[in-house]
Amino acid sequence: MLLILGxxxxxxxxxxxxxxxxxxxxxxLGTSLYLYRIASNKFQQTIYFGATIFLxxxxxxxxxxxxxxxxxxxxxxxxxxxxxxQKLSIEITETLKPSDYxxxxxGTITHINGQSTTGKVIVKQPKDSTQSNLLGLRLFCYxxxxxxxxxxxxxxxxxxxxxxxxxxxxxxxxxxxxxYITDTLPTNLTLxxxxxxxxxxxxxxxxxxxxxxxxxxxxxxxxxRQNISEDLYKDYIHAGVIxxxxxxxxxxxxxxxxxxxxLLPLRNTTTGIWISGVLMVILLWxxxxxxxLSPSVTRAVTMFTFVTIALHLKRPxxxxxxxxxxAFFLLLIKPNMLFMASFQLSYxxxxxxxxxxxxxxxxxxxxxxxxxxxxxxxxxMLAAQLALLPISLYYFHQYPLLFFIGNLCxxxxxxxxxxxxxxxxxxxxxxxxxxxxxKGLSYCIYSMNTLVNNIATVKNGTLENIYFDNNLLILTxxxxxxxxxxxxxxxxxxxxxxxxxxxxLQGYLYYLNYYSKQQQQLIVFNTYGxxxxxxxxxxxxxxxxxxxxxxxxxxxxxxxxxAYINTVKQNPLQHYYQYKNQHILVVDSAAxxxxxxxxxxxxxxTQSPKLNMARLLTTIQPNTIIADANNYPYxxxxxxxxxxxxHITFHNTNTQGAYVIN
Numbered sequence: 001m002l003l004i005l006g007x008x009x010x011x012x013x014x015x016x017x018x019x020x021x022x023x024x025x026x027x028x029l030g031t032s033l034y035l036y037r038i039a040s041n042k043f044q045q046t047i048y049f050g051a052t053i054f055l056x057x058x059x060x061x062x063x064x065x066x067x068x069x070x071x072x073x074x075x076x077x078x079x080x081x082x083x084x085x086q087k088l089s090i091e092i093t094e095t096l097k098p099s100d101y102x103x104x105x106x107g108t109i110t111h112i113n114g115q116s117t118t119g120k121v122i123v124k125q126p127k128d129s130t131q132s133n134l135l136g137l138r139l140f141c142y143x144x145x146x147x148x149x150x151x152x153x154x155x156x157x158x159x160x161x162x163x164x165x166x167x168x169x170x171x172x173x174x175x176x177x178x179x180y181i182t183d184t185l186p187t188n189l190t191l192x193x194x195x196x197x198x199x200x201x202x203x204x205x206x207x208x209x210x211x212x213x214x215x216x217x218x219x220x221x222x223x224x225r226q227n228i229s230e231d232l233y234k235d236y237i238h239a240g241v242i243x244x245x246x247x248x249x250x251x252x253x254x255x256x257x258x259x260x261x262x263l264l265p266l267r268n269t270t271t272g273i274w275i276s277g278v279l280m281v282i283l284l285w286x287x288x289x290x291x292x293l294s295p296s297v298t299r300a301v302t303m304f305t306f307v308t309i310a311l312h313l314k315r316p317x318x319x320x321x322x323x324x325x326x327a328f329f330l331l332l333i334k335p336n337m338l339f340m341a342s343f344q345l346s347y348x349x350x351x352x353x354x355x356x357x358x359x360x361x362x363x364x365x366x367x368x369x370x371x372x373x374x375x376x377x378x379x380x381m382l383a384a385q386l387a388l389l390p391i392s393l394y395y396f397h398q399y400p401l402l403f404f405i406g407n408l409c410x411x412x413x414x415x416x417x418x419x420x421x422x423x424x425x426x427x428x429x430x431x432x433x434x435x436x437x438x439k440g441l442s443y444c445i446y447s448m449n450t451l452v453n454n455i456a457t458v459k460n461g462t463l464e465n466i467y468f469d470n471n472l473l474i475l476t477x478x479x480x481x482x483x484x485x486x487x488x489x490x491x492x493x494x495x496x497x498x499x500x501x502x503x504x505l506q507g508y509l510y511y512l513n514y515y516s517k518q519q520q521q522l523i524v525f526n527t528y529g530x531x532x533x534x535x536x537x538x539x540x541x542x543x544x545x546x547x548x549x550x551x552x553x554x555x556x557x558x559x560x561x562x563a564y565i566n567t568v569k570q571n572p573l574q575h576y577y578q579y580k581n582q583h584i585l586v587v588d589s590a591a592x593x594x595x596x597x598x599x600x601x602x603x604x605x606t607q608s609p610k611l612n613m614a615r616l617l618t619t620i621q622p623n624t625i626i627a628d629a630n631n632y633p634y635x636x637x638x639x640x641x642x643x644x645x646x647h648i649t650f651h652n653t654n655t656q657g658a659y660v661i662n
Contacts, residue, residue, distance in 0.1 A: 006061020084144035097226035122171035141179030152526040155562025207438035223291030238456035240403025252300035302326035352387020390476040393468040397561040516564035526653035531606040
């Protein structure tokens with residue numbers, strides 16, 4: 001926990017120099033060693049020794065975070081700013097989920113204008129390009145490194161921050177004219193794993209596995225879920241079984257069981273036991289590399305590695321300690337993992353199972369073995385979901401109410417499905433593709449997808465538009481932690497503390513409800529393809545738009561959750577608004593506007609109107625010009641220049657985000 005606290009403090013106080021932290025860490029470690037020698041001579045430990053060890057662990061986390069920040073090194077490309085465009089040499093090392101118009105990759109910039117550099121960027125390649133796959137290639141391109149744009153609408157997902165936690169700070173666009181392939185990258189473990197995955201996928205395609213069945217197979221066994229269709233992915237979310245598409249402890253435990261029986265002949269001697277243990281760990285890490293080393297599979301394999309070592313050393317095991325040891329080990333290697341949602345969800349789920357499930361299991365102990373099996377499975381699901389509830393609401397603003405049905409119907413059969421699937425994948429890796437086996441796997445996946453779809457389509461099966469902020473997240477987990485301690489140790493002070501936290505949580509929720517009822521604002525959203533203006537009056541949002549925004553629309557869902565909106569009323573677009581003391585005029589492609597003898601404070605330009613900006617500014621004399629995302633770039637530049645000459649505020653939602661009047 002102290003290591004996690006140290007990493008968190010380093011992230012919050014990023015301005016502290018690494019030299020300062022290194023000096024403090026050296027002093028603390030030296031003091032700890034000195035106090036240890038004194039304590040060992042007197043055969044008595046002191047509180048000062050424990051305090052310095054705690055401080056040293058915290059500083060190790062802080063130091064580890066700083067050491068792993070690429071931007072602190074002078075060779076990082078962010079320190080080599082020159083006039084764009086630039087001559088770049090990029091090595092493509094990873095594939096990202098494609099968008100509607102681009103293939104996306106992670107690339108490492110090795111040279112800028114002939115100068116050696118380091119650092120990762122997003123590389124966007126148009127889908128109409130003749131070269132369909134750039135993975136494992138070295139490119140020379142003449143382009144500009146741009147910053148990843150921040151969220152441009154209120155409560156939108158911050159993709160820039162998400163990528164920064166993965167040490168990606170920029171992006172560049174490729175066209176058919178601005179790059180060429182120089183050579184192929186030398187083979188390494190990552191590329192070897194990628195090529196093996198491609199081989200397996202191609203062999204499965206040859207055996208006529210396709211569509212959703214192929215994509216789910218890739219997710220279940222190869223850790224590749226980038227191309228799962230949006231509708232199918234939402235079905236798994238609403239059914240509460242999205243965790244099945246991420247390789248995690250369930251998959252690893254089944255793989256361990258299969259490897260145990262395969263390596264069973266080696267376990268007849270003491271030496272054979274060690275050999276089988278080492279082989280099992282090596283094979284599991286090979287599988288982790290093939291699946292792309294996602295946080296969930298890395299956590300599971302690391303934890304099993306610690307368990308294996310403890311078993312062979314005949315040391316007593318504590319599951320929570322083993323879990324924390326695996327987290328400590330992973331965060332020392334890659335501290336930015338701490339801020340990845342998948343890492344947090346994975347560890348919180350397992351921690352919930354280890355701490356909450358025993359409390360639930362003791363509530364009832366059925367004598368029938370079959371009933372006991374399903375009761376234990378039920379308590380595991382409830383424990384995991386209870387632990388994940390706050391963070392799920394924090395990240396996704398929704399919660400599946402039917403998770404119990406989905407897991408109860410699918411999880412008991414996952415052992416058979418995964419065991420069968422691992423056999424098919426192994427044969428495909430060896431170049432053996434049996435159409436009968438592949439067809440059987442396809443039918444199993446199809447049946448699971450159908451069941452998930454039936455559960456997901458149940459009306460009102462998901463709680464939606466629930467906004468959880470940082471304070472709610474912290475309060476809820478503090479309450480959960482104290483409640484677990486209270487039920488475990490049955491201490492009055494712990495019970496009183498949990499009741500106080502309940503009151504604090506209720507008070508904060510009352511404050512949020514009161515605050516949302518005072519909210520009034522006008523928002524010019526940054527939306528492509530449609531001009532959208534929203535006027536929020538307490539918990540009601542009046543939308544004025546050129547198109548119909550459904551409740552499933554991402555922009556609308558995020559804003560409803562974040563602003564505590566209960567009611568949305570959609571209206572046709574207007575050309576004039578009066579909001580409080582502000583008079584707002586909208587000019588669209590018709591470029592026709594009427595003043596009605598009222599002074600105009602703000603003009604909104606949309607749909608690229610062909611107008612004389614100088615004449616408009618002279619005639620209307622507004623204070624602010626707002627241009628939304630539905631205008632041609634060359635017009636935006638012309639309008640901005642004209643506004644700057646006249647010292648009039650120009651707001652481009654495409655670069656500056658939505659315009660908000662509170």
